[in-house]
Amino acid sequence: MKSIKDIALKANVSIGTVDRVLHNRPGVSERTKKKILKIIEDYNYTVNPVASILASKKTYTIATLLPENISSDEFWESPKQGIANAIEEIKNLGFLINNFHFDQFSSNTYIDAFHKMIDSKPSAVLIAPIFNKETRDLIGLLENQNIPYVFINTETEGLNNLSFIGQDSFKSGLLAGKLMNWVLPKKAEILIIEIRKDISNYTSINNRINGFRDFFKTSKKSIAIHNLHFDHVENSETLKNQLDNYLSKYPNIKGIFVPSSKVSTVAKIVESLDKKDIEIGGFDTTNDNIKYLKNGTVDFLISQNPVQQGYDGIKLLFNFLTHQIKPEKHYFSPIEIVLKENVDFL
Amino acid sequence: MKSIKDIALKANVSIGTVDRVLHNRPGVSERTKKKILKIIEDYNYTVNPVASILASKKTYTIATLLPENISSDEFWESPKQGIANAIEEIKNLGFLINNFHFDQFSSNTYIDAFHKMIDSKPSAVLIAPIFNKETRDLIGLLENQNIPYVFINTETEGLNNLSFIGQDSFKSGLLAGKLMNWVLPKKAEILIIEIRKDISNYTSINNRINGFRDFFKTSKKSIAIHNLHFDHVENSETLKNQLDNYLSKYPNIKGIFVPSSKVSTVAKIVESLDKKDIEIGGFDTTNDNIKYLKNGTVDFLISQNPVQQGYDGIKLLFNFLTHQIKPEKHYFSPIEIVLKENVDFL
DNA sequence: TATATTTTCGTGTACGCACACGAAATTAAT
């Protein structure tokens, strides 16, 4: 393994000079700079990050801003796990993490946490920009201080985020359509159930629905697709009654598509209605969803590997801060098909 | 962050003494040892691995033994990529890699490469034990020298491998059965095509077939499942003729299951026979397979994320060598469902 | 008590790099 010393030796300069060109510091003539860069190239030299970190007592702090865990939606547990994994790897390389949380049903808590995050003066931040408008209002605070930020899970167009890590919602909806079509008997009708107590992921969910419908449109299967929308999820009795009525009114509905992680809520009701011939598909491998997948009430789930999203987000910031490696503007998360048969192997 | 120096200061000893108790080296009286341990406890001290790695000039070399790339089967490209990724991460931590290759159709080259690998005196090895018998014959050479070894992709029972990283073949076959059942119209018959020019993965392939059949057995679908076996793949004309004859003889065959990565070979023939109503499913996302998946000739592939397998194998050895972390005996690779709609997002 | 032996510990150097300080070389000003 070649070191700075080897480069200096070969170039007939001191290690200080090599150090200067490595860090683009002034004080080196063009001539010697070229010479040294050539040798670095030839030797295929890269700085030893271990020694580098030890020498520079620099410490970076990354802040994260994600929804807090609530019992009814432990989806965010996963990216947090990925973040934790990444931090475990880099904590000894001078990295600290600072997690901020907000209530995903209250934009005020988001604004509040956003400010607190900025007050902590992080080197970079990772945000799940659930609230579109508020994010646009606040993002200037980060840009003023030149704090790089990456978005995760929820896309927000038109901002200067370093990167976005998330699924192509339209395509994942399209895939859901294909799977639903496979699962259903001919001539069956489909019901799309939106449960939007949260306004979160608004565009994502719409895109999923668009993709889903697009599958049936382009494959020229003329299938009736119904829509049901619930604002509240608390009162599961009303929900149950409404769904029961609707299914009775349209007995040809044999498939339910839930374009969010609220699959288990629907599955629970369908199970209690004892409608065994109804197939259900939806998103995200939360524990509850997996439960109904395993017992057969839910037929398929589509996952985006949220653990990986969190991990990648941190690693990306790490590489950017330490090696100035500019990430892609958009990292597409996998669109994983999860069935009863492979749910144990993810 | 407390350092060794702080501990030494507090304990009224030199850093050398602290170092001794940290590494459980002899030469420290019980009394001072206890004292130092107490302070370490109080200070909540942990060694700084960065400095530790820098100071210990220890270098490990990991050897790998995998089939070489041949144009007709670039499957092994993937785990090699994963290995390369892992090495990139740990090369600065004193790790070197030494890759050995063999011809997957010639056990002699395997034996030869195996010996060369041992001669290189590696700290640990990662093997794709394609040749069962030869592996059992040679494994003693590793054990004599106490060289830890992990298996990848192909399971070999009853040996003292540190770990095995690979798919549950039976379960993946079962899943293939489910998918095939979804894809096929009622009453269709199925043909399983084995192309075993290579004797590799013998048990894996059998397990996949067993799993596949098991799906139809337990789900009580009485479907006729045919079997066709080809030893050679070179002469694609004979292969084509044989397949043509067979399909003509059994016109109800609407699904072909290829329990190996040789899906594209079959797909090519089916395409040239212009049998558009035949659905094909198989394994592994090689470039050729993906090509036929995208153009619709192949309906589904099952992947085991071979890139990840290579990556995990090296990381696992790294953790074992540096931190004495004993891995699980068996890491199950994911069973990924790959369709036209999600193949671009893996 | 004097000497040998063993146990216990302190010192010094190295790992590869970052960065400050100041010296040498070059160029400009007089």
Add this chain to the structure above:
DNA sequence: ATTAATTTCGTGTGCGTACACGAAAATATA
């Protein structure tokens, strides 16, 4: 040519740890 100003570069120290060497202290042997 002399001095001043500027550019270019070399040296030294420290980051926290590993480890070899040898010295001091404790204990054993005579």
